Amino acid sequence: MVMLLMLTVFDVSGAFVGITIGNDMSNLPSATDIVAILKANKIQHVRLIDADHQMLTALANTGIEVMVGVPNDQLLRVGQSRSTAADWINKNVAAYVPATNITYIAVGNEVLTNIPNAALVLVPALQFLQSALLAANLNTQVKISSPHSMDMISKAFPPSTATFNSTWSSIMSQYLQFLKNTGSSFMLNAQPYYGYVGGQGVFPLEYALFRSLSPNSQISDPNTNLFYTNMFDSMIDASYNAMQAMNFTGIPVLVTASGWPWRGGPNEKAATVDNALAYNTNLIRHVLNNSGTPSQPMNQSSTYIFELFNEDGRSGPVSEKNWGIMFPNATTVYSLSFEDVATTIPESPALRGMFCVANSSAPHSSLKHSLDWACGPGSANCSAIQPGQPCYESDNIVAVASYAFNDYYHRTQASGGTCSFNGTAMITSTDPSHGSCIFAGSTGANGGTSPGPVSPDSFASKSQSCWLTRLVAALLAILVM
Numbered sequence: 001m002v003m004l005l006m007l008t009v010f011d012v013s014g015a016f017v018g019i020t021i022g023n024d025m026s027n028l029p030s031a032t033d034i035v036a037i038l039k040a041n042k043i044q045h046v047r048l049i050d051a052d053h054q055m056l057t058a059l060a061n062t063g064i065e066v067m068v069g070v071p072n073d074q075l076l077r078v079g080q081s082r083s084t085a086a087d088w089i090n091k092n093v094a095a096y097v098p099a100t101n102i103t104y105i106a107v108g109n110e111v112l113t114n115i116p117n118a119a120l121v122l123v124p125a126l127q128f129l130q131s132a133l134l135a136a137n138l139n140t141q142v143k144i145s146s147p148h149s150m151d152m153i154s155k156a157f158p159p160s161t162a163t164f165n166s167t168w169s170s171i172m173s174q175y176l177q178f179l180k181n182t183g184s185s186f187m188l189n190a191q192p193y194y195g196y197v198g199g200q201g202v203f204p205l206e207y208a209l210f211r212s213l214s215p216n217s218q219i220s221d222p223n224t225n226l227f228y229t230n231m232f233d234s235m236i237d238a239s240y241n242a243m244q245a246m247n248f249t250g251i252p253v254l255v256t257a258s259g260w261p262w263r264g265g266p267n268e269k270a271a272t273v274d275n276a277l278a279y280n281t282n283l284i285r286h287v288l289n290n291s292g293t294p295s296q297p298m299n300q301s302s303t304y305i306f307e308l309f310n311e312d313g314r315s316g317p318v319s320e321k322n323w324g325i326m327f328p329n330a331t332t333v334y335s336l337s338f339e340d341v342a343t344t345i346p347e348s349p350a351l352r353g354m355f356c357v358a359n360s361s362a363p364h365s366s367l368k369h370s371l372d373w374a375c376g377p378g379s380a381n382c383s384a385i386q387p388g389q390p391c392y393e394s395d396n397i398v399a400v401a402s403y404a405f406n407d408y409y410h411r412t413q414a415s416g417g418t419c420s421f422n423g424t425a426m427i428t429s430t431d432p433s434h435g436s437c438i439f440a441g442s443t444g445a446n447g448g449t450s451p452g453p454v455s456p457d458s459f460a461s462k463s464q465s466c467w468l469t470r471l472v473a474a475l476l477a478i479l480v481m
Contacts, residue, residue, distance in 0.1 A: 014288075014290050014300065015287050015288065015290055015300035015301060015302040015303070016044065016045050016287075016288075016302045016303075017045070017283075017284050017287050017288060017302070017303055017304075017305060017338055018043065018044070018045025018046055018047060018065070018067075018302070018303070018304040018305070019038075019043055019045075019046055019047070019304060019305045019307065019308045019325075019338075020046075020047045020049065020256070020257055020304045020305065020306045020307040020308065021034065021046060021047065021048055021049065021055070021307065021308045021309065022049050022307050022308075022309065022311045022314075023049055023050060023052065023311075024311040024312075024313035024314050025309060025310065025311045025312050025313055025328050026312055026313060026328070027328045027329070028309070028328060029309075029328060029329075029330055030054075031052070031054040031055045031057065031058035031059075032058050033330060034055065034058070034308075035055075035058045035059055035062060035064075037308070037326070037330060038062075038064060039062065041336075041338055042338055042339060043064070043338050044063070044064055044065060045064065045065045045067075045302070045304065046059070046064055046065070046066055046067070046304075047066075047067040047069070047104075047106065047256060047257075047304045048066065048067065048068050048069055049069045049071065049109070050068070050069050050071050051068040051069065051070075051088075051092035051093075053092075056068070056092070056096045056100050056102075057096070057100075059100050059101075060096065060099035060100045061099055062101075063101060064101060065101050065103045066100060066101055066102045066103065066104075067102075067103065067104040067105070067106055067256075067304070068092060068093065068102055068104075068105055068106070069105070069106045069107075069108075069109065070088065070105065070106070070107045070108060070125070070129070071108075071109075072108050072109060072111065072114065072115050072118070074088070075107065075108045075111065075115070075118050075121060075122070075125055076118055076121055078107075078121075078125045078128065078129065079118070079121025079122065079124045079125030079128065080121055080124070081128070082128045082131065082132075084128075085125065085128030085129045085131070085132050086128070086131075086132040086135065088129065088132070089129060089132035089133060089136060089138075090132070090136070093105070093133070093136070093138065093142060094136045094138060097138065097141065097142075098141075102141075102142055103141065103142060103143065104142065104143050104144070104145070104254075105129060105142060105143070105144045105145075106145065106146065106147055106187060106256060107122070107125050107126055107129065107144060107145070107146040108122065108125070108146050108147075109146075109147050109189075110147060110148060110149040110151075110189060111146060112148065112152060112165075112168050112171065113148070113149050113151040113152060114149075119168065119171055120171070122146060122171060122175065123171060123174045123175055123178060126144055126145075126146065126175070126178050127178065129144050130144055130178075130182060139182075143182065143183065143184040143185070144182065144184055145179060145184045145185055145186065145187045145254070146175070146187060147187040147188065147189050147256040147257065148186075148187065148188060148189065149189045149191075150188075150189070150190065150191070150194070150195065150235055150238075151165075152164055152165055152168065152172075152242075153165070153238050153239065153242050154166070156195075156234070156235060156238040157221075157234060157238070158221040158222060158223055158224075159221055159228075159234050159237035159238040159240075159241050159295065160221050160223040160224045160226075160237075160241055160295070161223065161241070162237075162238035162239070162241045162242045162245070163241075163242050163245045164242045164245070164246065169246075172246065173246060176243060176246060176248040176251065177248075179248075179251050180248060180250070180251060184251075185251065185252045185253065185254035186239060186243065186251050186252070186253050186254065187254050187255075187256045188235070188236065188239050188253055188254070188255050188256065188301075189255075189256055189257040189258070189306075190232055190235040190236060190255050190257070190258045190303075191257065191258060191259070191306070192208040192209075192230070192231035192232055192235070192258075192260075192279070193208065193259075193260050193261060193270065193271075193279070193319075195208065195231050195235070196208035196231065196270060197268075197270060203219070203231060205270065205275070207219060207228075207229070207230060207231055208230070208231045208279070209230075209260075209275060209278045209279050209282060210229075210230045210232070210278075210279065210282030210283065210285075210286055211278065211282070212229075212377075213229055213377075218373075218377065219234075221294075224294075224295065226294035226295055227294060227372075227373065227376075227377065228294060229376070229377035230282075230286070232258065232283065232286070233293040233294060236253050236255070236293050236296070236301050237293045237294060237295045237296065239253050240253065240293075240295065240296055241295070252299060252301070253299075253301045254301060254302055255301050255302070255303040255304065256304050257304060257306035257307075258283060258303050258304070258305060258306060259276070259279070259280060259283075259305050259306035259307060259323050260275055260276040260278075260279035260280060260323070261276060261319035261320070261322045261323045262275075262276035262277075262322055262323075262324075262333050262334065263318060263319065263322040264317065264318050264319035264322070265317050265318040265319070268317060268318060268319045271318075271319040271322065273333065273334055276325075276333075276334065277334045277335075277336070280305055280325065280336055281336065281337075283303065283305065284305075284336070284337070284338060287300070287301070287302070287303045288339075291376060294376075297376075305325070306323055307323050307324050307325075308324060308325060308326055309324040309326050309327070309328050310322050310323065310324035310326070310327060310328065310333070311323070311324065312328075351409075351410055351413060351440075351441050352441055352443065353429055353431070353441060353443065354427060354428075354429060354441055355402075355406050355427070355428050355429070355430070355431065355432055355439055355441055355442075356402075356405045356406045356408070356409035356410075356419035356425050356426070356427055357402035357405060357406060357425065357426060357428055357432055358370075358397075358398045358399075358401040358402040358405055358424060358425055359423070359424050359425060359426050360398050362423065362424040364397055366422065366423075366424050367397050367398065367401045367424050368397065368401075369422075369424075370401065370405070370421035370422060370424045370425065371397070371400065371401045371404055371405075373421070374401075374404040374405055374407075374408045374421070375404050378404075378408045378412075379408075379411070380404045380405075380407040380408040380411065381407050381411075382403075382404050382407070384403060384437065385400040385403050385404065390435065390436040390437040390438075391403045391437035399432075401424070401425075402432055402439075403432075403437070403439060405419065405421055405424075405425045406432070406439050406440055406441065407439075407440055409425075409440075410440035410441055411440075431443075
């Protein structure tokens with residue numbers, strides 16, 4: 001029997017985390033100061049809400065990838081005149097490349113839900129700008145799309161039944177066809193803060209902040225039985241399913257804004273420094289882990305954090321002015337690292353010689369379910385069970401699940417982690433290590449506890465390893481079918 005594994009993979013080079021820079025503030029730092037901040041924080045991707053010429057000049061020869069924006073107040077002119085669109089490209093893009101590494105144009109922002117009177121010119125604006133890029137021979141380097149909010153999606157949970165608001169069906173069909181034709185991404189402003197606040201207690205705060213939920217309290221899609229440990233992934237999968245409902249597949253999702261406000265008014269209890277720090281820290285870790293989403297494990301969504309500076313000119317409640325990680329005077333609201341940090345398992349003498357392994361009598365489908373949880377939400381280091389690695393066994397789900405279960409157990413036992421996995425795992429004193437496949441808890445030649453294979457130090461290596469982990473999961477899915 002011949003099996004064909006068909007996987008849509010958009011990018012195996014790894015997702016990135018960038019940041020958004022707005023301009024609705026009373027005292028914006030100079031362009032050179034902003035670029036210095038970007039360099040100091042090793043930020044290599046930036047989204048400009050507009051196409052500020054001073055910023056584009058300051059970003060020249062830095063290597064930083066830049067997304068420029070056509071503001072909403074310019075959209076009508078660009079979408080009604082081919083010559084105006086060409087002029088916009090010439091003045092704001094062609095005049096600065098290649099010195100400034102412009103890679104994307106965001107046309108408007110949440111146009112259909114924020115300025116519905118401009119809805120009919122959105123797709124023409126995209127088409128006119130694309131024609132201008134083609135004329136300037138920049139259509140390969142620079143892609144075009146338009147950011148949408150989650151308000152475009154009706155009933156976003158469960159993700160499997162998500163659809164776009166039928167009011168915009170015709171425009172969305174044209175928009176998605178444009179993305180398909182040009183190889184561009186679906187831009188999504190994914191803000192779990194709004195989802196949490198708007199849910200009025202339906203979803204726990206931990207779910208919105210990427211904080212751990214116990215295996216018994218996971219939120220699942222009843223139609224697919226996929227578990228969702230965070231609202232961010234649920235939003236992305238809702239977008240994929242909404243596109244699929246319109247018969248469009250193979251269009252990657254690019255998250256153009258995601259963050260958390262650090263201060264709010266008296267009735268905005270969730271807008272705190274602690275929550276903002278937790279969300280953005282966990283978001284960065286999640287994106288750079290390249291773990292994909294439950295329904296799209298092979299497809300990672302690069303993300304722009306919203307935002308670099310607080311914008312005191314924004315209208316609305318107090319929280320709307322306080323999404324920034326910095327004040328306009330360049331002092332930090334809270335410290336945030338834009339680099340992923342690999343972790344290893346600390347030595348635990350109490351667990352030395354004890355191993356959490358898969359129960360060989362458990363159904364393979366149950367083992368697969370538990371393995372997915374361990375390598376995904378459980379944050380076990382599953383790099384050693386990837387193809388070509390020492391613990392990889394393509395036809396032995398018990399062996400690979402044992403490695404993942406044991407890694408999870410040794411990482412989390414001190415903070416309450418257990419060796420249960422819904423009855424698919426058990427504790428043993430028999431060391432399952434073999435050859436160069438060393439399990440956490442195994443005693444090495446020096447009598448110390450081996451932490452097992454650790455995460456690669458380099459981001460490039462980790463990017464490759466994480467998507468390969470998902471490939472293993474996909475292959476294992478075939479084994480248990």
